[in-house]
Amino acid sequence: MGFPALLKWMFSSDSGLYLATKIAVLSSKVLMSGGGSVADADDAAGAEVARYNTPEVSLQRKRNEDSIMRDDGDDDEEQPPILTCSFFLDHVGEVFLTLKPDGLSWKLMDSLCNDHEDRSTCLGIPILSKHDTSINISDVYAVEFIDWGLVHETFLTNPGFLLGHASEMYRFTVHGVTRSKSQSSLWAPVVFTFGHVDKQMCQMWVNKINSLLSLETDRPKNLLVYINPGSGKGNGCRTWESVAPIFSQAKVKTKVIVTERAGHAFDAMASITNLDLNLYDGIIAVGGDGFFNEILNGVLLTRHRAPYPPSPPDDDPTVETESDVLLHDPTVTIVDSTVSNDDESPLLKTSKLDEAQAISLNQGSEMSFPNERFRFGLIPSGSTDAIVICTTGVRDPMTSALQIILGKRVCLDIVQVVRWAKSHTSKIEPHVRYAASFAGYGFYGDVITESEKYRWMGPKRYDYAGTKVFLRHRSYEAKVAYMKAESEKTNVGANARRIKAFWGLSKESERITCRAKCDICNTTSVAPQIEKPDPKQKSNWVSVKGRFLSIGAAVISCRNEKAPDGLVADAHLSDGFLHLVLIKDCPRAFYLWHLTQLARKGGTPLNFDFVEHHKTTTFTFTSSGEESVWNVDGEILKAQKLSAQVFRGLISLFASGPETHFIEFIQDQLLPSTMSTPAQYYNSLPPVAKTYATICFVTSLGCYLQLYSPNILALYYVDVLKHFQIWRLITNFIFIGSFSFTFAFRLFIILKYGVQLERGPFDKRTADYVWMFFFGAFSLLPIAAIPFLWSHFMGASLVFMIVYVWSRELPNTRINIQGLVELKGFYLPWAMLAIDLVIGNPLMPSLLGIAVGHLYYFLTVLYPLAGGNDICKTPFWVHKLVRRWGQGYQINSPVKQEASTGGAFQGRSYRVGGTSTARDPSNLGVFSGRGRRLAGR
Numbered sequence: 001m002g003f004p005a006l007l008k009w010m011f012s013s014d015s016g017l018y019l020a021t022k023i024a025v026l027s028s029k030v031l032m033s034g035g036g037s038v039a040d041a042d043d044a045a046g047a048e049v050a051r052y053n054t055p056e057v058s059l060q061r062k063r064n065e066d067s068i069m070r071d072d073g074d075d076d077e078e079q080p081p082i083l084t085c086s087f088f089l090d091h092v093g094e095v096f097l098t099l100k101p102d103g104l105s106w107k108l109m110d111s112l113c114n115d116h117e118d119r120s121t122c123l124g125i126p127i128l129s130k131h132d133t134s135i136n137i138s139d140v141y142a143v144e145f146i147d148w149g150l151v152h153e154t155f156l157t158n159p160g161f162l163l164g165h166a167s168e169m170y171r172f173t174v175h176g177v178t179r180s181k182s183q184s185s186l187w188a189p190v191v192f193t194f195g196h197v198d199k200q201m202c203q204m205w206v207n208k209i210n211s212l213l214s215l216e217t218d219r220p221k222n223l224l225v226y227i228n229p230g231s232g233k234g235n236g237c238r239t240w241e242s243v244a245p246i247f248s249q250a251k252v253k254t255k256v257i258v259t260e261r262a263g264h265a266f267d268a269m270a271s272i273t274n275l276d277l278n279l280y281d282g283i284i285a286v287g288g289d290g291f292f293n294e295i296l297n298g299v300l301l302t303r304h305r306a307p308y309p310p311s312p313p314d315d316d317p318t319v320e321t322e323s324d325v326l327l328h329d330p331t332v333t334i335v336d337s338t339v340s341n342d343d344e345s346p347l348l349k350t351s352k353l354d355e356a357q358a359i360s361l362n363q364g365s366e367m368s369f370p371n372e373r374f375r376f377g378l379i380p381s382g383s384t385d386a387i388v389i390c391t392t393g394v395r396d397p398m399t400s401a402l403q404i405i406l407g408k409r410v411c412l413d414i415v416q417v418v419r420w421a422k423s424h425t426s427k428i429e430p431h432v433r434y435a436a437s438f439a440g441y442g443f444y445g446d447v448i449t450e451s452e453k454y455r456w457m458g459p460k461r462y463d464y465a466g467t468k469v470f471l472r473h474r475s476y477e478a479k480v481a482y483m484k485a486e487s488e489k490t491n492v493g494a495n496a497r498r499i500k501a502f503w504g505l506s507k508e509s510e511r512i513t514c515r516a517k518c519d520i521c522n523t524t525s526v527a528p529q530i531e532k533p534d535p536k537q538k539s540n541w542v543s544v545k546g547r548f549l550s551i552g553a554a555v556i557s558c559r560n561e562k563a564p565d566g567l568v569a570d571a572h573l574s575d576g577f578l579h580l581v582l583i584k585d586c587p588r589a590f591y592l593w594h595l596t597q598l599a600r601k602g603g604t605p606l607n608f609d610f611v612e613h614h615k616t617t618t619f620t621f622t623s624s625g626e627e628s629v630w631n632v633d634g635e636i637l638k639a640q641k642l643s644a645q646v647f648r649g650l651i652s653l654f655a656s657g658p659e660t661h662f663i664e665f666i667q668d669q670l671l672p673s674t675m676s677t678p679a680q681y682y683n684s685l686p687p688v689a690k691t692y693a694t695i696c697f698v699t700s701l702g703c704y705l706q707l708y709s710p711n712i713l714a715l716y717y718v719d720v721l722k723h724f725q726i727w728r729l730i731t732n733f734i735f736i737g738s739f740s741f742t743f744a745f746r747l748f749i750i751l752k753y754g755v756q757l758e759r760g761p762f763d764k765r766t767a768d769y770v771w772m773f774f775f776g777a778f779s780l781l782p783i784a785a786i787p788f789l790w791s792h793f794m795g796a797s798l799v800f801m802i803v804y805v806w807s808r809e810l811p812n813t814r815i816n817i818q819g820l821v822e823l824k825g826f827y828l829p830w831a832m833l834a835i836d837l838v839i840g841n842p843l844m845p846s847l848l849g850i851a852v853g854h855l856y857y858f859l860t861v862l863y864p865l866a867g868g869n870d871i872c873k874t875p876f877w878v879h880k881l882v883r884r885w886g887q888g889y890q891i892n893s894p895v896k897q898e899a900s901t902g903g904a905f906q907g908r909s910y911r912v913g914g915t916s917t918a919r920d921p922s923n924l925g926v927f928s929g930r931g932r933r934l935a936g937r
């Protein structure tokens, strides 16, 4: 809005100034006037409520009383409102609130905007979303009465800026969940604070909402939480601390145990009685896939009773033993210490249950699997976190925590892996393990063995070990027999088939990936739909013998940051199938090609002659000659003879399913989806990158139109010091060149890499992102004082700093340089430097950008990770600035909510655990410090 228009608007009767004055008058009346007592106010609040017995407030109360239990009339008749009333919504204004059985909705009161006008604007100024705002009860996890305090009324989206005003009243907060606009799988907490002068009114709403919440019976009330402090980069405890407040807000009781050694959680799970375990609604693992596997085995090994996997008639591993050992009876075969001595897995080394213990477990209440009630949960903190990515769509601890609290549920297939080995009595005895994601032999086993030697490296150990094992290029002689399964089509739901027919998908491109409420996974209840072929018939088995580089059995797609589509892109969470991937011996270059396809989004790693992919329910494996080891969910299992079978939906997980593809988040989703108009594209940009790009563009446009000369913007210290031309300290950063190819390229960097950074690693961290720019500018200014490093404009270096930080934050993102070379994101600055060199651009600005970018990354990420202090923490004034700016959102903002909106999540998302009066300082501690997304990248 132009300045004249602003003036006109300020003094118009509908203006914000008018409104602010009105609110101020109302507030002053509210604060100063006395009056008679209110009949329904309780004693404690009586005096305060009495002060509010002004004509305006009486009118409001009258209106509210009239409206309670009144049918809205214009809404759908099937859902009559339970309550309606006008409230003040913090940072929005007076709203008409409606509670229905399925949720809360509100509309701005007519006083803010005439009814006939578009509610999204008032005199052309956007004030709220076009749509009425609402939250479903299924998305609400807590509601609390928070007594007396400030409620901000804001006309514009910039709270506190120009027109914001606050009044004191009774308040209640509704805590719920909101989905990120750019990535629906990413969830964040959101808080709505409603205020009213009548305490009883607030309490009545709280009670009503609470009674609706009590109908959500699938939500957990009591959880057992195990934390692996050493998972991933060693931040298991910090990950839990970041989500713990929402568990207490949701009144979910948690018993938290931090493990002291590998195998601790397994032992605890294996020895806890069913009676004790049944006290909990589920068990949560805070760690990686390996830790989850440990807990899974602890629970299932002692409780899951099922026949061992079948074998081909001529290859039955049990033939040398009594024929009645065909059932896995947890009380008989738990862990055989005689055959596990040589096992590398710490879980097996430490876990021995004697028979008495095992039998005592069964004396408790019955607990069998599949189990309708008991669920597992996983809060990601590991190095790979494939299970979380496949079941929630993102690798985000907060999303996982919210899905746990809201009681989301998906069923998960589990593979039972049985190693057959001779015991000291020379009998062949079974040794059972369970896996939720993957069991792999050869390359996969070797990588995990090798990587364990370099655990100190953190997640990087997989890259190093992978390269070493790849260069070794070992193959192993083995025989694999798998049972022929009916084609996937027998299991495809009608809807899925219709969709496929509609899009005319060819056989080769048939890929129905698993999503939330997946058609394929939900075809039936727990039992597999497939008609099981008779395992005793030899013709139902297929044998493959030869030398294999690797053998993999995937239960789920195993998507992760290194393999964005996973090994088997169309594997499902609960379709009752295993995907057997046999990679026969081949030249190293071919294998590299397969691995490259695996690492590519949309790659076809299974589309090679030397790769066999079979869907099956069970298979056996026998090695001959030199042996590798099995990698079972990232844990080592030595087995010369092994059989495996899948159990459909054996366990339930607190997760809602992968709503969108993870790859879209890691790579292309970081960019806005295709916009139909330039305006839509521009509006979709996140605030910081948008503002910087706009300022740079306008600055260059001004020069182009000869409104001023670039000279007036340049950094001349002499002019700054002698003539106090202070603006030069700022303007030199906003001129990134006259309109030219170089200018376009720099603008492109801001709009591509700057936007990706803001939507990815700096998502919900607007203040941190703004600080990155300030840090860059503050570091470049003294550098520019050194004569041979000085340049007129340091904007180019600041832009290049974006490239460098991007390359560090998203090092595994694949980038394509003009269709010529494909590189990892890590190398982007150096590739750009090479391009600068070739086309003759000066290298100094880019080198300075790299230096400053590295300094920033070192001080904010590397040094704190290595145990150092976070000396480059985003200063308080930046948080304040961002709050006042009113754009974006900082999840751990230390600024109290005097003025808070969040752009990313509907403008009213607050720090978890916070309230507008910060009543509970203990909550603040959890969120103090750097707001990096834990384990996220």
Ligand SMILES: Nc1ncnc2c1ncn2[C@@H]1O[C@H](COP(=O)(O)OP(=O)(O)OP(=O)(O)O)[C@@H](O)[C@H]1O
Pocket (backbone or CB within 6 Å): 227, 228, 229, 230, 231, 232, 233, 258, 259, 260, 261, 262, 263, 264, 286, 287, 288, 289, 290, 291, 292, 294, 346, 347, 381, 382, 383, 384, 385, 386, 633, 634, 635
């Ligand atoms: N307190 C502990 N000290 C040492 N090791 C532990 C402890 N608690 C659990 N472990 C073991 O650490 C191993 C790895 O843990 P986890 O899976 O959490 O991390 P990760 O290997 O980094 O992640 P991912 O499995 O996703 O690659 C597991 O095998 C688990 O048994």
